[in-house]
Amino acid sequence: MDDHDTRNKVEEPFSEYGNYTYADYLTWRIDEMVELIRGKVFRQAAAPGVIHQRVAGNVFVELSNHLRGKKCEVFIAPFDVRLTLKSKRNEDIDTVVQPDICVICDARKIDEAGCLGAPDLVVEVLSPGNNKKELQHKYEVYEESGVKEYWVIHPNECTLLVYTLINGRYDASKIFTHGDMVSSKAVEGFVLNLEELFSDCL
Incomplete structure (x- = not known):
C-alpha cells in the first residue's frame, strides 16, 4: 500500500x-x-491462545505437506475470503471472513486480495469467546456459499466435527477425538491423525 x-x-x-x-x-x-x-x-475477541496456535499450525503443516505438488493450495489466517452469493463487485459483497485455515482447489478464485468465492475446505479452531461466531454465523455463510467441507476443532475439549455439504446442506459427522483418523472428502487423500494433533491438549 x-x-x-x-x-x-x-x-x-x-x-x-x-x-x-x-x-x-x-x-x-x-x-x-x-x-x-x-x-x-x-x-476478534482476543489474540488466540497457545493451544489454538499449536493446533492450527499443526493442521496447516499437515495440509501443506499433503498438497505439495498438487493443484490445491492451503492458506492460514490472516487471509481474506470474500464469500459471494450474487455479484462479485466489492459493493455487493457483504461477507469477508478470515478462516484459521482454508484449502482452495480452483486457482481462479485466488487473487492478490485473497480468495473470491468458497474454499473447498475451511478449518476453524475455536477460541474462548468466538464459539458462537464460528458455530452459528460462519456455519450459515459457509453452507449457503458452498464451502464443501467445514471442520470445527475444539482444542480444549480435543474434538473435531466435520460438516460435509450434501445437496446444499451440511451433514454433521460424529464427534472425533483422540485415536481417530479423520479423512477429508474435499481434499483427496488427506487424513488427519487426531492422536498426534491433540498431543498437547490439556
Whole structure:
C-alpha cells in the first residue's frame, strides 16, 4: 500500500450496528482483525491462545505437506475470503471472513486480495469467546456459499466435527477425538491423525 492509500484510510469508521460491504472494509485502517458477516462487523475477541496456535499450525503443516505438488493450495489466517452469493463487485459483497485455515482447489478464485468465492475446505479452531461466531454465523455463510467441507476443532475439549455439504446442506459427522483418523472428502487423500494433533491438549 502506498502513502497516498494510507492517508485516505479512515480511523475506526464502523459501528456494531452498521451494515457494510467489502468496499467499506477496504477503506478501514485498523490494527485488530475484524470479519464481515452479512454486513455486520465482528471483532476478534482476543489474540488466540497457545493451544489454538499449536493446533492450527499443526493442521496447516499437515495440509501443506499433503498438497505439495498438487493443484490445491492451503492458506492460514490472516487471509481474506470474500464469500459471494450474487455479484462479485466489492459493493455487493457483504461477507469477508478470515478462516484459521482454508484449502482452495480452483486457482481462479485466488487473487492478490485473497480468495473470491468458497474454499473447498475451511478449518476453524475455536477460541474462548468466538464459539458462537464460528458455530452459528460462519456455519450459515459457509453452507449457503458452498464451502464443501467445514471442520470445527475444539482444542480444549480435543474434538473435531466435520460438516460435509450434501445437496446444499451440511451433514454433521460424529464427534472425533483422540485415536481417530479423520479423512477429508474435499481434499483427496488427506487424513488427519487426531492422536498426534491433540498431543498437547490439556
